[in-house]
Amino acid sequence: EIVMTQSPATLSVSPGERATLSCRASQSVSSNLAWYQQKPGQAPRLLIYGASTRATGIPARFSGSGSGTEFTLTISSLQSEDFAVYYCQQYNNWPLFGPGTKVDIK
Amino acid sequence: QLQLQESGSGLVKPSQTLSLTCAVSGGSISSGGYSWSWIRQPPGKGLEWIGYIYHSGSTYYNPSLKSRLTISVDRSKNQFSLKLSSVTAADTAVYYCARAPFEYYFDYWGQGTLVTVSS
Numbered sequence: 136e137i138v139m140t141q142s143p144a145t146l147s148v149s150p151g152e153r154a155t156l157s158c159r160a161s162q163s164v165s166s167n168l169a170w171y172q173q174k175p176g177q178a179p180r181l182l183i184y185g186a187s188t189r190a191t192g193i194p195a196r197f198s199g200s201g202s203g204t205e206f207t208l209t210i211s212s213l214q215s216e217d218f219a220v221y222y223c224q225q226y227n228n229w230p231l232f233g234p235g236t237k238v239d240i241k
Numbered sequence: 242q243l244q245l246q247e248s249g250s251g252l253v254k255p256s257q258t259l260s261l262t263c264a265v266s267g268g269s270i271s272s273g274g275y276s277w278s279w280i281r282q283p284p285g286k287g288l289e290w291i292g293y294i295y296h297s298g299s300t301y302y303n304p305s306l307k308s309r310l311t312i313s314v315d316r317s318k319n320q321f322s323l324k325l326s327s328v329t330a331a332d333t334a335v336y337y338c339a340r341a342p343f344e345y346y347f348d349y350w351g352q353g354t355l356v357t358v359s360s
Binding site for chain 2: 181
């Protein structure tokens with residue numbers, strides 16, 4: 136059974152700074168990895184799929200990389216609207232989400 | 242623009258059956274190449290995929306919930322439904338419906354509906 140982990144649990148960043156979020160799978164999921172952003176009281180929003188492809192309408196400051204077991208979501212210059220919880224999800228077999236990383240204001 | 246909207250009982254008694262429906266608008270549930278899922282999120286916690294269905298009626302369930310779960314589709318009403326039996330307080334969560342290309346990532350989500358299990 137695959138286990139997804141994310142680090143750090145909380146990331147404190149100042150607006151305009153770069154944020155780097157990590158997601159790890161306990162076994163290879165190839166590039167079958169998506170990232171979501173969730174704000175309080177809202178449904179998750181798809182940011183990245185295929186490990187590195189931005190979803191429709193997602194700003195270029197969001198980028199994804201990695202394959203196999205190690206993945207990274209980078210937000211190049213944090214805007215006020217980017218403070219949220221970010222989840223990774225593997226879809227190599229049945230869908231499984233990571234526990235999330237909360238990005239808050241430093 | 243595709244839209245999904247959950248509806249159903251917001252309060253369910255322990256041991257009873259939770260029932261929710263997801264109405265799809267702006268597109269057809271019978272379009273090939275998509276699965277239709279239920280996902281839940283307990284208050285303050287992370288996301289758990291529950292199961293999905295295709296317009297053909299084929300289903301795949303989270304193994305941890307499979308024994309209590311039924312997902313069905315009504316193509317004439319362009320909607321799909323969730324039934325979860327023998328609920329406990331651990332089933333209290335916001336329940337989302339969502340669409341995925343095949344069984345991949347979730348590109349459209351409903352707004353979510355809170356279901357509380359309590360006597």
